[in-house]
Amino acid sequence: MSDNVWIIGASMTKFGRFADQDLLDLASTASLDALADSGQGMADMGMLTMGNVYEANSHNGQRLQKQIGQTGIPVYNVVNACATGATAVRVAMMGIKAGECDMALAVGVEKMGKMGMLGGAARKAGDKKIFTPKGRYGAVVKTEGLLGTGLMPGVFAQAGTEYALAHGVTTEQFAKVAVKNHLHSTLNPLAQYRKEFSLDEVLGAEVIGYPNTLPMCCPTGDGAAAVVLVSDAKLKTLDPDVRRRAIKISASVMTSDPWADGGQVQPDVNTLTRLAADQAYEAAGIGPEDLDLVELHDCFATAELIHYDNLRLCEPGGAGDFIDSGAPLRDGRIPVNVSGGLLSKGHPIGATGIANLYEVATHLRGEAGDRQIEGAKVGLTHVIGLASACAVHVLEAPAA
Amino acid sequence: MTQTIPAVDYLVLGDEPHLVAQACAQCGALYFDRRNACAKCFATEFGTRPLATEGVLRAYTIVERGAKNGPFTSAVVELEGGGIVKANLLGVTDPEVIQPEMKVRLATFEASVDDDGTVAVAFGFEPIGA
Numbered sequence: 001m002s003d004n005v006w007i008i009g010a011s012m013t014k015f016g017r018f019a020d021q022d023l024l025d026l027a028s029t030a031s032l033d034a035l036a037d038s039g040q041g042m043a044d045m046g047m048l049t050m051g052n053v054y055e056a057n058s059h060n061g062q063r064l065q066k067q068i069g070q071t072g073i074p075v076y077n078v079v080n081a082c083a084t085g086a087t088a089v090r091v092a093m094m095g096i097k098a099g100e101c102d103m104a105l106a107v108g109v110e111k112m113g114k115m116g117m118l119g120g121a122a123r124k125a126g127d128k129k130i131f132t133p134k135g136r137y138g139a140v141v142k143t144e145g146l147l148g149t150g151l152m153p154g155v156f157a158q159a160g161t162e163y164a165l166a167h168g169v170t171t172e173q174f175a176k177v178a179v180k181n182h183l184h185s186t187l188n189p190l191a192q193y194r195k196e197f198s199l200d201e202v203l204g205a206e207v208i209g210y211p212n213t214l215p216m217c218c219p220t221g222d223g224a225a226a227v228v229l230v231s232d233a234k235l236k237t238l239d240p241d242v243r244r245r246a247i248k249i250s251a252s253v254m255t256s257d258p259w260a261d262g263g264q265v266q267p268d269v270n271t272l273t274r275l276a277a278d279q280a281y282e283a284a285g286i287g288p289e290d291l292d293l294v295e296l297h298d299c300f301a302t303a304e305l306i307h308y309d310n311l312r313l314c315e316p317g318g319a320g321d322f323i324d325s326g327a328p329l330r331d332g333r334i335p336v337n338v339s340g341g342l343l344s345k346g347h348p349i350g351a352t353g354i355a356n357l358y359e360v361a362t363h364l365r366g367e368a369g370d371r372q373i374e375g376a377k378v379g380l381t382h383v384i385g386l387a388s389a390c391a392v393h394v395l396e397a398p399a400a
Numbered sequence: 401m402t403q404t405i406p407a408v409d410y411l412v413l414g415d416e417p418h419l420v421a422q423a424c425a426q427c428g429a430l431y432f433d434r435r436n437a438c439a440k441c442f443a444t445e446f447g448t449r450p451l452a453t454e455g456v457l458r459a460y461t462i463v464e465r466g467a468k469n470g471p472f473t474s475a476v477v478e479l480e481g482g483g484i485v486k487a488n489l490l491g492v493t494d495p496e497v498i499q500p501e502m503k504v505r506l507a508t509f510e511a512s513v514d515d516d517g518t519v520a521v522a523f524g525f526e527p528i529g530a
Contacts, residue, residue, distance in 0.1 A: 117466055129514045131405050136433035138409025141512050141520050146407065148474035148486035149463050157461030158476055165458065165500045209474075210462035210495055259440040262484030264431060266459060266476045 005093045006235050007247040007395070009038025009228030010358040015192040015346030017113055018222045023055060027109040028067045030224035030351075034105065035068075038228035039242045042069030045228075046101025049076045051088035051108035052350040064107065073101075079350075081385025082297065083254070084108060085225060086353030090254050090391065092229050102234035108355070109224035110348035116220070117208075119152040119386075148265075153209040153217055153300065155386065159269050160211060160302025169305065169320040171211045175202040176323045177301040178216040178343055184330055185340025187371035192221050192346030216301035218342035225354035227361075244398065247361045250284035250378075251394035256387075267386050269303065273310040276392040280380070281312070284394040288312045291334055292376035293363055295356035297383045298341040308336070311382060311392075335373055338363070353391055356381040364397035407511050407522035408432070412450070417508045417523065421483055423449040430483050453506040454528065455479035462493055477504055477525055490524040503528040 011033035013026050021029075027050070035041055050061030061075035074095075080087040085108030092104035131140035144150060149158075163169060179199050185191040197205075197215050205213035230238070235246055255272040257263055281287055288311065296311060298304035305323060308314045313334050314322035322328065328336035339345045339359040342352065360379035362368045377397045384390045406413055410432040412420050421430035426443035430451075437444045459476040473489040490507055492498065504525035511522035 131514045141407050146522050154461045158459040162459035208465040265486035
């Protein structure tokens with residue numbers, strides 16, 4: 001018990017496309033809001049961790065300090081694909097658990113704008129074209145589109161069809177995930193999109209990579225999120241109003257891909273998620289049946305469906321039946337992505353793995369307004385970034 | 401005679417085109433690229449192993465957005481006797497055609513020509529018995 005780490009401040013900016021705010025504006029807003037929420041200030045922080053992907057060479061943690069307070073504390077800039085924000089939280093937690101500090105600020109931020117489809121190799125302008133084998137595959141031509149696809153929409157579509165071929169999931173079942181998350185987002189003022197779509201509209205939209213149509217793919221966008229973490233011992237010294245709203249991190253697990261046959265051509269997004277979930281349930285001493293809400297990594301509708309199974313929310317092979325049953329709807333048995341998920345809330349990569357903690361913590365505090373899941377006591381967050389990195393956190397409301 | 405070159409070095413051309421993998425000498429794990437050590441068992445010795453030209457389709461997507469020459473189907477194929485590879489499923493863009501345990505066979509095609517007239521030959525898979 002004594003080495004628990006708690007969230008005492010949490011915030012996120014609205015996600016969207018903000019031409020008038022730069023990366024530091026977004027990170028500053030999230031950081032200052034999280035600090036205010038925690039009742040602490042920069043002078044109380046013993047460590048700052050910063051998650052950002054596309055400007056990771058810019059030392060954004062230190063640049064952020066220059067906007068919100070330079071106090072000489074250690075700063076760790078981290079990047080870990082779509083698990084970058086969660087990695088910033090993990091690093092801050094490890095710092096607290098190791099006794100390096102008793103309070104830390106973890107921030108995740110991304111400015112993506114309209115980036116288009118991710119995962120493509122940079123294209124080079126050629127001089128005279130003479131085939132010369134290059135790289136570890138000895139390729140003489142660009143292989144994307146020639147030897148299948150490795151772009152993100154294709155990777156997660158193929159992860160979905162692999163499950164569908166094995167377990168009989170229908171295109172309609174995949175589409176229902178998007179219908180659900182877009183519906184949920186109408187209640188979330190911080191979501192990038194807040195528009196409801198019918199099943200027919202989702203199925204009839206432009207196909208990006210079958211079976212995913214446009215509303216079944218998350219948008220790129222801008223946004224930031226931040227949490228203030230504190231040790232057990234330090235929490236006991238804080239104001240009762242801070243302690244009353246403190247959220248316990250009951251489990252925090254990060255995994256990477258174990259070797260899997262075929263993993264070299266098609267990333268295995270399942271095994272590392274299963275490993276992380278099982279370790280998290282074990283650490284928290286709970287099972288999936290104890291969860292009041294889940295925020296999972298629905299970068300594509302196909303991804304959410306297979307993660308029902310990977311996170312043990314449904315019977316093995318039963319993810320299609322699970323969505324049909326309405327279980328992951330906000331009034332269902334295990335509400336999933338009541339924020340609108342990545343599909344509609346948005347996915348500014350560096351912010352995502354902290355924004356999901358903000359969402360769950362806000363419900364556990366009973367402060368989620370129109371989208372509140374009543375009486376929520378335990379929640380789980382999940383992110384996965386390809387290469388791969390997976391993080392699962394279990395959060396618990398304080399005992400009343 | 402036209403000069404040809406495989407689009408990737410794990411494709412072997414000739415009378416019977418097939419794929420070849422780097423096989424870990426200790427555990428047999430297969431890789432299409434050069435590896436410094438085996439990601440499964442950490443051994444550093446590798447041999448080469450020719451792979452079967454027939455297999456079963458395990459996953460797919462039909463790419464429309466970003467497909468410059470029209471929709472194409474990307475597929476993950478598990479080859480008989482070992483090896484999992486990604487390539488295009490040739491001649492198929494209708495999801496209704498694709499069924500569980502669908503059998504496919506390797507086929508080659510001309511992908512591109514360079515300024516010396518050398519033809520890059522790539523591979524894909526065709527449904528068997530379609």
